[in-house]
Amino acid sequence: MAPERSSDGIHPDRGAARTVHTYSTLLKSVRNAGLLKRRRGFYITVFVILMVAWAGTWGGFLLLRDTWFQLLIAAGMGVVLTQFAFLAHEAAHRQVFKSKGMNEWSARLVGTGLVGISYSMWAQKHTRHHNFPNVIDKDPDIHTGAIAFHPEAASSRRGVMVHVTRKQGWLLFPLLFFLGISLHIDSLKYLLHQRQVDHRWVEIPVIMLRLLVVPFLVFSFLPLGMAFAFLGVQLGVFGFYMGASFAPNHKGMPVLPSSSRTDFLNRQVLTARNISGGRFMDTLMGGLNRQIEHHLFPDMPRPYLHRASGIVKECCGELGIPYTETSLVASYIAVVKYLDDVGLFAGEPFECPVMDQFRPR
Numbered sequence: 001m002a003p004e005r006s007s008d009g010i011h012p013d014r015g016a017a018r019t020v021h022t023y024s025t026l027l028k029s030v031r032n033a034g035l036l037k038r039r040r041g042f043y044i045t046v047f048v049i050l051m052v053a054w055a056g057t058w059g060g061f062l063l064l065r066d067t068w069f070q071l072l073i074a075a076g077m078g079v080v081l082t083q084f085a086f087l088a089h090e091a092a093h094r095q096v097f098k099s100k101g102m103n104e105w106s107a108r109l110v111g112t113g114l115v116g117i118s119y120s121m122w123a124q125k126h127t128r129h130h131n132f133p134n135v136i137d138k139d140p141d142i143h144t145g146a147i148a149f150h151p152e153a154a155s156s157r158r159g160v161m162v163h164v165t166r167k168q169g170w171l172l173f174p175l176l177f178f179l180g181i182s183l184h185i186d187s188l189k190y191l192l193h194q195r196q197v198d199h200r201w202v203e204i205p206v207i208m209l210r211l212l213v214v215p216f217l218v219f220s221f222l223p224l225g226m227a228f229a230f231l232g233v234q235l236g237v238f239g240f241y242m243g244a245s246f247a248p249n250h251k252g253m254p255v256l257p258s259s260s261r262t263d264f265l266n267r268q269v270l271t272a273r274n275i276s277g278g279r280f281m282d283t284l285m286g287g288l289n290r291q292i293e294h295h296l297f298p299d300m301p302r303p304y305l306h307r308a309s310g311i312v313k314e315c316c317g318e319l320g321i322p323y324t325e326t327s328l329v330a331s332y333i334a335v336v337k338y339l340d341d342v343g344l345f346a347g348e349p350f351e352c353p354v355m356d357q358f359r360p361r
Contacts, residue, residue: 023265023296026315030297033311035304042303043096046087047110053080054114066223074230078180078237085115085242086286092123095301112203116210118187120197130298134250134271137258141250146175147339150255154345162347169340172247173240173332180239184211245284248275248331249291252338253324268295269316273334274309274325281328282306292323 030036057077064070088111090096094103108119125140132138142149148157148165157165164171188211191197191204214234219227253271256262262270275281275289282289287302293309294300300308316323326334 022315022319023263026265026311027297029311030300030304030308033307035308036297036300037304038096038098039301039303040096042301043087043090046083050080050083050087054084061217061221065221066226068226068229070222070226070230071233074233075237077234078239079241081115081234081238082241082245083286084110085117086245086288088115088117088119088122089126089286089288090302092119092126094299108199108203108206112187113206113210116187116207117183118191118203118207120199120203121187121190121194130295133268133295134253135256135258135260135267141246142255147172148342148346149251149339151342151345154342155348157346165346166343167340168343169336169338172336172339173244176240176243176247177236178239179243180235183239183242244332245286245288247335248273248328249288251335252331265296265319266321268292269312269321269323272324273331274323275328275331276325277328279306289328 053076057073057080060073060076061070064073088107091103091107091110094100096106097103104119107123111117111119111122129139129141134142136142136150136152144153144156147168148154154165187207191200191207197203215227215231218230222230250271250273253273256267256271260267269292272291272295274292275285277284277289282302282305287294287305290305290309293305293312296312297308313323
């Protein structure tokens with residue numbers, strides 16, 4: 001899962017040789033500080049707490065029976081499932097165990113079996129994102145769909161999508177409520193239609209069982225209308241929490257053309273944004289709030305990210321590389337403003353002079 005720690009090329013005007021050497025020194029510093037050691041105890045504790053919380057939500061579900069307070073249980077399930085997704089993400093990055101196989105099967109067990117998202121689908125997509133964050137045509141997280149994440153994509157909009165795209169900043173957060181359903185559907189489509197999938201015949205029955213058992217239990221114990229409302233709230237909270245945790249990390253940061261040849265250190269720092277808030281935010285966002293450090297050291301366990309941030313800040317200060325950190329609310333405001341600004345190019349021809357500086361000469 002961890003992206004290759006090397007440059008995808010050298011920009012002749014940006015001191016890339018120096019930054020490549022500096023990254024090697026930076027990596028050596030965090031390794032010597034013990035920040036890449038496994039923290040199995042921490043992750044086992046988190047897993048046990050989440051399993052207790054998951055069992056507790058189902059216990060509450062069975063005790064409450066036919067009452068609209070069940071929607072609180074549904075919201076709680078959405079939160080717990082998102083926390084499980086964070087844990088699967090960390091296992092997939094080999095942050096939990098020394099063994100590659102143990103990490104992958106743990107991620108598959110938690111991500112596919114509990115959350116209902118195909119590990120195989122997520123792994124191939126997320127690896128490309130880590131290697132090419134915010135790079136057009138290479139980062140799948142900025143591929144154009146309901147949202148256009150860069151002006152070129154917006155300028156290609158036609159018909160009714162022109163009007164939608166011009167308001168997309170304010171539409172982002174309402175759309176996040178549907179992210180959970182989208183992830184489940186995309187997982188099934190990937191497992192059924194992708195030509196080559198590792199352990200396809202393990203993941204298909206596991207994810208089918210997960211996606212059928214929960215609705216079966218809900219419809220078995222609740223009246224029809226309440227059952228639909230329960231699933232809607234659970235999926236909505238899960239999708240919103242997931243999307244709201246990932247959206248601040250790169251959206252509104254520099255988007256690079258596909259021909260970009262920026263070095264690894266610059267590419268990872270310039271395109272990422274950290275969220276302030278200390279240990280509370282580390283728990284709330286599963287370590288994704290330390291996005292810069294996570295991208296520089298993808299196999300670094302969550303408990304060490306806050307210590308690494310000081311080392312990285314000092315390094316970036318010495319090199320003159322902008323290190324972006326802001327509050328969660330400020331990041332959301334920046335994301336909405338950026339997407340609305342991008343939306344202004346909907347249906348219009350576009351040529352970006354700012355992005356030209358990232359093109360090879």
